[in-house]
Amino acid sequence: MEPGPSGGSRPAEPGPCLHGPGGACQETSAYSLSPSGAGLGFGVAAVLPAGGCGERMGVPTPKQFCPILERPLISYTLQTLERVSWIKDIVVAVTRENMEAMDGIIQRYQHKRISLVESGVTRHRSIFNGLKALAVDGSKSKLSKPEVVIIHDAVRPFVEEDVLLKVVRAAKEHGAAGAIRPLVSTVISPSADGCLDHSLERARYKASEMPQAFLFDVIYEAYHQCSDYDLEFGTECLQLALKYCHTKAKLVEGSPDLWKVTYKRDLYAAESIIKERISQQICVVMDTKSDEEHVGRLQEMLKNELKHVNVTSRPLCHASRDLQQITLGQCYDFVCINVMNFDFQETRKLLCMLEESHLSILYPVVVVSVNFLDYNSVPFGEKMENLLQIREFAKEVKKRNILLYGLLIYYPQDELKLQESLRQGAAIIAALMKERNSGLVGQLLVA
Amino acid sequence: MEPGPSGGSRPAEPGPCLHGPGGACQETSAYSLSPSGAGLGFGVAAVLPAGGCGERMGVPTPKQFCPILERPLISYTLQTLERVSWIKDIVVAVTRENMEAMDGIIQRYQHKRISLVESGVTRHRSIFNGLKALAVDGSKSKLSKPEVVIIHDAVRPFVEEDVLLKVVRAAKEHGAAGAIRPLVSTVISPSADGCLDHSLERARYKASEMPQAFLFDVIYEAYHQCSDYDLEFGTECLQLALKYCHTKAKLVEGSPDLWKVTYKRDLYAAESIIKERISQQICVVMDTKSDEEHVGRLQEMLKNELKHVNVTSRPLCHASRDLQQITLGQCYDFVCINVMNFDFQETRKLLCMLEESHLSILYPVVVVSVNFLDYNSVPFGEKMENLLQIREFAKEVKKRNILLYGLLIYYPQDELKLQESLRQGAAIIAALMKERNSGLVGQLLVA
Numbered sequence: 001m002e003p004g005p006s007g008g009s010r011p012a013e014p015g016p017c018l019h020g021p022g023g024a025c026q027e028t029s030a031y032s033l034s035p036s037g038a039g040l041g042f043g044v045a046a047v048l049p050a051g052g053c054g055e056r057m058g059v060p061t062p063k064q065f066c067p068i069l070e071r072p073l074i075s076y077t078l079q080t081l082e083r084v085s086w087i088k089d090i091v092v093a094v095t096r097e098n099m100e101a102m103d104g105i106i107q108r109y110q111h112k113r114i115s116l117v118e119s120g121v122t123r124h125r126s127i128f129n130g131l132k133a134l135a136v137d138g139s140k141s142k143l144s145k146p147e148v149v150i151i152h153d154a155v156r157p158f159v160e161e162d163v164l165l166k167v168v169r170a171a172k173e174h175g176a177a178g179a180i181r182p183l184v185s186t187v188i189s190p191s192a193d194g195c196l197d198h199s200l201e202r203a204r205y206k207a208s209e210m211p212q213a214f215l216f217d218v219i220y221e222a223y224h225q226c227s228d229y230d231l232e233f234g235t236e237c238l239q240l241a242l243k244y245c246h247t248k249a250k251l252v253e254g255s256p257d258l259w260k261v262t263y264k265r266d267l268y269a270a271e272s273i274i275k276e277r278i279s280q281q282i283c284v285v286m287d288t289k290s291d292e293e294h295v296g297r298l299q300e301m302l303k304n305e306l307k308h309v310n311v312t313s314r315p316l317c318h319a320s321r322d323l324q325q326i327t328l329g330q331c332y333d334f335v336c337i338n339v340m341n342f343d344f345q346e347t348r349k350l351l352c353m354l355e356e357s358h359l360s361i362l363y364p365v366v367v368v369s370v371n372f373l374d375y376n377s378v379p380f381g382e383k384m385e386n387l388l389q390i391r392e393f394a395k396e397v398k399k400r401n402i403l404l405y406g407l408l409i410y411y412p413q414d415e416l417k418l419q420e421s422l423r424q425g426a427a428i429i430a431a432l433m434k435e436r437n438s439g440l441v442g443q444l445l446v447a
Numbered sequence: 448m449e450p451g452p453s454g455g456s457r458p459a460e461p462g463p464c465l466h467g468p469g470g471a472c473q474e475t476s477a478y479s480l481s482p483s484g485a486g487l488g489f490g491v492a493a494v495l496p497a498g499g500c501g502e503r504m505g506v507p508t509p510k511q512f513c514p515i516l517e518r519p520l521i522s523y524t525l526q527t528l529e530r531v532s533w534i535k536d537i538v539v540a541v542t543r544e545n546m547e548a549m550d551g552i553i554q555r556y557q558h559k560r561i562s563l564v565e566s567g568v569t570r571h572r573s574i575f576n577g578l579k580a581l582a583v584d585g586s587k588s589k590l591s592k593p594e595v596v597i598i599h600d601a602v603r604p605f606v607e608e609d610v611l612l613k614v615v616r617a618a619k620e621h622g623a624a625g626a627i628r629p630l631v632s633t634v635i636s637p638s639a640d641g642c643l644d645h646s647l648e649r650a651r652y653k654a655s656e657m658p659q660a661f662l663f664d665v666i667y668e669a670y671h672q673c674s675d676y677d678l679e680f681g682t683e684c685l686q687l688a689l690k691y692c693h694t695k696a697k698l699v700e701g702s703p704d705l706w707k708v709t710y711k712r713d714l715y716a717a718e719s720i721i722k723e724r725i726s727q728q729i730c731v732v733m734d735t736k737s738d739e740e741h742v743g744r745l746q747e748m749l750k751n752e753l754k755h756v757n758v759t760s761r762p763l764c765h766a767s768r769d770l771q772q773i774t775l776g777q778c779y780d781f782v783c784i785n786v787m788n789f790d791f792q793e794t795r796k797l798l799c800m801l802e803e804s805h806l807s808i809l810y811p812v813v814v815v816s817v818n819f820l821d822y823n824s825v826p827f828g829e830k831m832e833n834l835l836q837i838r839e840f841a842k843e844v845k846k847r848n849i850l851l852y853g854l855l856i857y858y859p860q861d862e863l864k865l866q867e868s869l870r871q872g873a874a875i876i877a878a879l880m881k882e883r884n885s886g887l888v889g890q891l892l893v894a
Contacts, residue, residue, distance in 0.1 A: 091841050168608070174642070180635065185654040186683045187634050187647075188698075196696040199655060199686040200634070206631040208646060236633045239646040249643040251635075256710045262631050263703045267717035272715035391893075422672065431886025439878025441893050446838075 007432065026398065035267035039086035043167075044168055045146035046081055046211075047130035048092045050074055050102075050154035051119025060441055063261055064154040069364055069436065070401075073261060074102075075109045076157035076274070078364065082107065082112055084161050087150065089143050091133050092128035093119040100269055109362060115143055124231045126219045127221045135220055148172055152211040158257040164211055166252045171213035175247035176239045178212035206251065209217045212237055218245045219292045243404060277361050277431050278332040282306070284313035286337035287346045294372050295337055302335070302428035305435075316346055318358050332359070333433045334367045344369060344389060351397055351404070360401035367397075370425070372411045394442030405432050406444035421447050462731035484535035491615055492593035492663075493528055494577035495539045497521055497549075497601035498566025510708055511601040512548065513717045516811055516846075516883065518556065520708060521549075523604035523721070526809065530609050535592050535596065538580050540566040540573035545752055557811060571678045571687075575670045582667055592663060595619055598684055599658040604717065605704035611658055613699045617662035622694035625685045626701035635781055643893035653698065656705045657683055703889035719788045725779040725810050726880050729753070731760035734793045741819050741858065742784055748873035749782070753880075763793050765858070779806070780880045781814045790838065791816060798844055798864045813880050814844075814851045817872070819858045841889030852879050852890035867894055 042203050050064045064074040074092075081090050082329075090113050094102045099116060106114050117133045119126035134143050148171050150164060163179055169178030183202050191197040218241055225244040226234070234240065238249040245394070261270055282302060295313060302311050332384040334354070336347045359365055369390060394404040409425040412418055425447035474857045497511045511521040521539075530536050537560050546563060553561050564580045566573035581590055581689055595618050597611060610626055617624030630649050637645040664686055672691040673681070681687065700816040729749060733742050742760060749758050763783075779799070783794045795815040806812055816837060841851040856872040859865055872894035879887070 024874070102789075138875050161523050178643070181632075183634065184707065185628075185656055186686075187630065188655045188683070188685070189652055190694070190698050191628070194698050196623075196685050196689055196698060198689075199683040202682045203680070205636055205647075208635045209632055233650070235649045236635070236646040238635070238643050239633075242643055242645075248638070251637050251641050251643060256712070259710075259712070260631060263706075263718060265703070265706070266712075268719035269712035269716040272719065273712060293629075357628070414730075427886045429889075431884045434886075435882045435884055437878045437884075439874045439881075440887075440892070441499055443875075445887070445890050 014232055034252075039088070040165075040168065040172075041066075041143065042148060042172065042361065043146040044087050044148050044150065044213075045089040045091065045134050045216075046087050046150040046259065047127055047134070048074075048077065048081075048090065048154045049119060049123050049126035049130065050092050051095050051098075052123070052155075061367060062098070063267070065098070066261075066267055068267065068274055069400055071362070071400055072105055073157060073267070074154045075105050075111070075362075076270075077152070077159075078106075078111045078114060079109070080159055081164075082114075084164055086145065087164075088111070089113055089115060089134065091115045091117055091130040091143070092154070093117050093130045095119050096306055116313050120231075122232055124223070124226075124234050124237075127237065128231070131216070131223060134216065141164055141331060147214055147216060149216045149219060150211050150213045151219075153260055155261040156210055156258055157261070158259075160255060160257065160272065163252065163254050164213075165259065167211050167213040170250035170252055171215060174250040175218045175245070176214045176238055176241040176249035177213070177252055178249050179209045179258055180206040181209050181256070181258065182250045182255055183207050190392045207269070208238065209254055209260070210235060211258075212249070214247075216243060218247050221245055221270070222247075233344045240435050274363075275434065279306075280430075281310045281312070281331040281333060281371060282333045282433065283331045283348055284311065284335045284337065285316050285346070286313065287339055294409075298335075298337075298409070298425060299420055301307065301422045305423075305426040305430045316349055332363050332365050334365070335429060336367055336369050338369060338371050344393065347390075347404075348393070351393065351402065354402055355397070355400055363401075364436050364438070365402045366436060367402060367403060368407050368432055370407045370409060370428050370429075372409050377437065391442035398438065398441050403432075403436060403441050405441060407447060408444060409447045465619075471657055472720075483839055484536075487615065488618065489595060489611075490591065491595050491597065491660075492536040492538065492581050492590070492594040493534050493597040493599055494574055494581070495521075495524065495528075495537065495599055495601045496566060496570050496573035497539050497545075497576065498542050498568075498573045499570070499602075510714070511544070513546070513714055515714065515721055518712070518809070519552055520604060520717065521601045522552050522556045522558070523600050523717075524599070524606075525561060525632060526554075526556070527604055527606055528599065528611075529559055529561075530547050531611055534560070534592065534611075536562060536581065537559055538562045538564055538577040538590070539601070540564050542566050550595075565679075569671070569679055571673075571681050573682075574676070574684065577668060578663070580669050581663065594663060595660055596663045596666060597658050597660045598666075598708055602685055602734050603657055603705055604706040605706075605720065607702060607704065609699050610699065610705065611660075614885050617699055618662060621663045621697040623659070623661045623685055623688040623696035624699055625696050626656045627653040627654050627698045628653050628703070628705060630700055643792045655683060655685065656701055656707070658705075659696070661688060661694075665694050666830075668692055675841040676680070702775035714741075721810075722881065722883060724752075725777075727758065728757045728759070728778040728878065729780045729782060730778045730874075731758065731782045731784065732763050732793070732797055733760065734763045734786055741856075745784075745817070745856070745872060746871055748869045750877060752870075752873040752877045763796055777877070779810050779812050782876060783813070783816050785816060785818050791840065794837075794851075795840070798840065798849065801849055802844070802847055809823050810848075811883050811885070812849045814849060814880055816851060817854045817856060817876075819856050837891060838889035845885065845888050850879075850883060850885055850888050852888060854894060855891060856894045 054063050065072045078298045081087055092114060094116060096118055104118055120129055134145055148168050167177040167179060183205055186199055186202050188199040189204060190199045222244040226240050240248040241249060255396040284299055299311055301315055326381045336350045338344055354365055390406040397404050407425060407428055410421045428445050428447055489862060500509050512519045527535055541563060543565055550561055564576045579879055581592055595615050612624060614624040615816055630652055633646050633649050634652060635646040636644045669687040669691040673687050688694040688696060708714060731746055745762055746758055783797045785793045801812055839854040844851050854872060854875055857868045875892050875894055
């Protein structure tokens with residue numbers, strides 16, 4: 001089994017852990033059975049049907065290709081799956097028309113271990129095509145037949161490794177397994193005349209979600225056996241395994257994060273969740289020449305302003321060798337402290353490092369370039385020129401998905417005013433990192 | 448029947464139409480049977496159970512009280528119901544502990560026609576309490592027994608008047624009616640050992656949503672007849688009407704907007720939807736002295752930047768008498784053009800008008816104060832002072848929920864540069880209106 005993605009020009013890890021704010025990653029890493037990511041002791045692959053047209057979204061783009069922070073939704077789902085080292089192959093079924101676009105997505109976001117197959121006209125047919133690609137075991141195919149296959153949706157980007165592992169283990173034991181969630185609404189059966197026939201007792205039923213997993217032979221056999229009617233109108237893989245292979249699926253309680261992006265509001269929700277998750281860590285970078293007291297106090301204010309956010313700092317001269325560690329630490333937010341001379345030397349250094357790291361391939365990286373000053377003592381003409389300078393930098397790095405903003409923090413002698421100035425500076429930084437608004441890049445804000 | 452809310456210090460209409468972007472309002476107004484809002488010819492009231500603790504949200508605040516743009520979710524739902532003129536009374540069931548907070552919400556957001564009752568320990572018991580309050584018909588109660596009662600959730604703020612009317616009319620005819628939606632996930636029945644027993648054919652079932660409506664006598668009788676078990680564990684009012692009054696509810700297809708705010712992600716989605724809806728109209732206000740060519744071109748750029756947004760302009764001298772019209776038109780976004788003298792005279796005038804209009808009681812109002820300038824020709828010291836001035840204004844009006852930002856648009860002779868400058872100005876305005884970020888108020892942005 002091949003190791004996790006590495007090399008190439010993307011950061012060593014395929015991006016941040018999208019698995020719940022905070023500790024979820026650490027928890028689930030206990031499941032990694034070998035440090036080399038050698039897997040579970042049996043082969044696992046995943047099939048993603050992504051041939052849908054997204055009619056419920058009310059937008060012309062199929063929902064799996066709708067952009068979130070300018071990246072298609074499906075790329076987030078692929079990222080989540082590919083960082084699970086024990087999933088060897090990921091087979092994505094897309095329509096012939098979207099094949100090229102999908103290839104472009106794989107290239108652009110440097111996804112690994114992905115194979116594309118053509119989707120069918122229904123979800124079941126698409127999954128079947130994916131399974132067929134995996135069934136061809138031999139020298140001609142780069143794919144190999146897995147013992148267990150995961151079936152997941154392209155539009156459920158927030159699946160946790162923990163849940164994937166649970167369904168895979170349950171499938172290994174029971175032949176089939178699927179994630180379930182409590183019902184949000186009561187389910188009713190209408191009569192032919194559009195009236196209530198009966199309602200189901202909510203507690204006795206569950207919503208069947210994804211991921212599901214199967215012994216490959218079970219689900220492949222079920223698809224071979226099942227009727228055209230099933231392939232056209234069926235919606236439930238677990239039901240096929242039951243009906244055609246007499247395999248009773250084990251049901252695994254999933255987290256709320258498993259939800260399927262279905263409507264436009266779900267795209268809004270997904271964007272907010274992603275923004276929140278990539279704003280969990282701020283790194284304050286400074287030159288050793290910087291006044292450490294200024295920086296320490298700003299950092300305190302940031303911690304006050306952004307509860308639950310991990311704020312660390314490091315000197316710029318070490319940042320280079322530390323940067324890999326920072327990016328491994330999944331930090332997408334930087335505050336760069338400049339010394340008084342206004343040439344943004346420190347910021348330029350940081351921007352160079354960030355560009356080299358390719359950190360911004362997957363997410364927009366925010367850099368707030370901070371100058372402390374008593375603005376009565378500096379001629380304004382000079383500052384205005386600097387302003388223009390930061391706009392030029394910002395325009396340049398925006399092309400590489402880095403959002404640069406300038407911030408002047410007024411630093412008076414008066415302690416109360418200073419306090420207020422730092423507090424406002426922290427509030428502005430928090431606002432910029434929360435929104436990641438590209439319309440405001442290059443602006444010089446004043447606290 | 449009393450007319451819609453009026454007078455008081457809130458705008459004549461209880462706020463914007465939250466009924467789908469664009470035309471939905473106009474469409475539904477066709478249903479208003481009389482221009483005075485005299486109603487449907489029979490009495491209608493609504494009951495909102497709001498005693499839940501929101502355990503699924505994963506936050507300590509019950510979800511109906513979670514803030515969206517700093518206003519509790521339930522206030523949005525009340526606003527939506529109270530703007531339907533033919534709903535006479537709205538009875539809200541809240542826990543004893545939340546009674547005072549709820550009273551505060553009603554005062555602060557000036558809700559009308561609301562009565563509070565104490566909730567029960569379950570949803571059914573809360574609804575029953577609401578119905579009991581409406582049943583007491585007589586001189587002692589300010590409520591009167593309606594012919595039809597709507598039951599709705601406090602956490603479904605986006606219900607459309609159209610759907611309310613459909614369920615009410617169907618209830619008048621059939622005795623009971625409820626909104627339904629297609630199932631998003633397949634529903635399955637687990638066996639006792641946590642395995643799949645069987646899955647339901649998705650197309651044959653529906654999700655039962657809210658609103659529902661009943662002939663008052665039918666649902667009141669059903670609640671009187673039903674068992675303690677029903678009151679404790681039941682989830683479906685339509686089922687009670689069927690079981691105890693043999694009334695088969697008519698099912699009415701609802702829109703996706705009916706969804707229930709259940710998880711934290713739903714709050715994110717609701718916030719995005721509300722932000723989007725209150726940014727559908729921009730009013731550009733200017734003094735007659737302003738250079739109309741500047742303004743016209745900026746307006747064009749705004750239209751390009753913000754598709755689907757209605758951008759209108761009017762001279763400030765007429766704004767006063769026009770303002771009621773503007774607020775009736777549900778505009779929460781203003782661009783105020785200042786003349787060259789930098790004293791923000793026009794902006795101050797507009798801010799006064801806005802404060803008088805109480806437009807910002809329900810939503811944060813964005814004002815972008817624009818100065819056009821060739822900044823080589825103006826001394827910077829003066830501008831810096833202006834910057835401080837706008838920060839002070841902003842701090843002041845922020846207390847009244849008005850978000851003020853400054854914008855300098857560089858206006859060079861060079862046509863290409865000018866084009867770029869206007870485009871960037873429009874992009875900044877669009878960004879500010881989209882995000883409504885209070886962390887950036889008082890900033891002077893430069894395009």
